[in-house]
Amino acid sequence: MKNKEIVKAKFEKQFGTTGAFYFSPGRINLIGEHTDYNGGFVLPGAIDKGMLLEIRENGTDLIRAYAVDLDEYAEFGMEEKDAPSQSWARYIFGVVREIEKRGGKVRGFDTAFSGDVPLGAGLSSSAALESAFAFALNDMYHLGIDKFELAKIGQATEHNYCGVKCGIMDQFASVFGKKGHLIRLDCRSLEYEYVPFDPKGYRVVLVDSVVKHELASSAYNKRRESCEAVVAAIAKRHPEVKLLRDANRAMLDEVAAEVSQEDFMRAEYVIEEIQRLLDACDALNKGDYETVGEKMFGTHYGMSQLYEVSCEELDFLNGIARECGVTGSRVMGGGFGGCTINLVKDELYKPFIDMVQSRFPEKFGRAPKIYDVVIGDGSRKLED
Ligand code: ADP
Ligand code: MG
Secondary structure: OOOHHHHHHHHHHHHOOOOEEEEEEEEEEOOOOOOHHHOOEEOEEEEEEEEEEEEEEOOOOOEEEEEOOOOEEEEEOOOHHHOOOOHHHHHHHHHHHHHHHOOOOOOOEEEEEEEOOOOOOOOOHHHHHHHHHHHHHHHHOOOOOOHHHHHHHHHHHHHHHOOOOOOOHHHHHHHHOEOOEEEEEEOOOOOEEEEEOOOOOEEEEEEEOOOOOOOHHHHHHHHHHHHHHHHHHHHHHOOOOOOHHHOOHHHHHHOOOOOOHHHHHHHHHHHHHHHHHHHHHHHHHOOOHHHHHHHHHHHHHHHHHHOOOOOHHHHHHHHHHHHHOOOEEEEOOOOOOOEEEEEEEHHHHHHHHHHHHHHHHHHHOOOOEEEEEOEOOOOEEEOO
């Protein structure tokens, strides 16, 4: 977590006073990719990196905000017409607007914030930012908004003020995170369950390929269309099937001749991935991290060969992980770039990272980034 003293000093310099401190984390997703829009499950966890903010009511109708890491300041009102231009400030503005839409009354405040979630790496720095403000304003103004609604406020901020049509997972994980646990979220019913995650003797490390997800949005729409086409074919025989979540392998085989080879592969991946996640949860409940790791490799294979959302850099990183004997490794997020998430035995950590740091630049001419993460608690107020 970012140093509270830095934020405190900046806040004091900017506003000449002190306020209350809040923190909201970024997140990882251990397994369960492209399952959300198919009504399946995801398995995120909050991490030990996030957004730290200091905040205090200022007695005006203005928000005065200082982004410490960017050394940028913004001042804006709270009506729809007052939307600020800086992208970081729009997250704060959006959260305030979404709270107001739900009947919460927010008054002007001063804030300074700083985070250590890498931006745009797939660890959801934006959700950390939104959740931090949603949680802080709810607490500070005694609005009584429940945690689920706080997550939805963050999601609606992305939709309505930042142009990102995201699901609920990132904000949900940031708000609901719990140390030593992942959260199995049913993306259809939104029911959730904490699953123990305390991998003694292992470390979780992300390797950032530093490839940007440029192909992602058009490919994403195509993948969704494939899933819908297979559901339509299956539903002719099994009208109860509304999403791939409801289908199984036998149903898919029945329609093999009626769907394209490509659509078949896409659905095969999704049906297997939903099952892999459930199997991984069983293994976690038994503390069997080797099986969890096998499932992660299974996800990578499926994303690369069946769903076809990997890329050369990510496949290369996955190959190094296998060669080093890493327990589990897979591309994390939608694909086409970003990080691999790796479950690595303590004694293999150094040889693995050393090999990544020598072989990746050799092949791609640039260094990957390494982020160690530990699963931590969700949004909270920091007492002194
Ligand atoms: P991510 O995958 O990390 O969520 P996004 O593009 O969704 O990437 O969100 C990144 C945006 O969130 C940044 O452009 C910025 O507006 C805001 N942001 C994240 N972290 C910070 C920070 N430490 N300081 C200021 N703004 C931040
Ligand atoms: Mg984001």
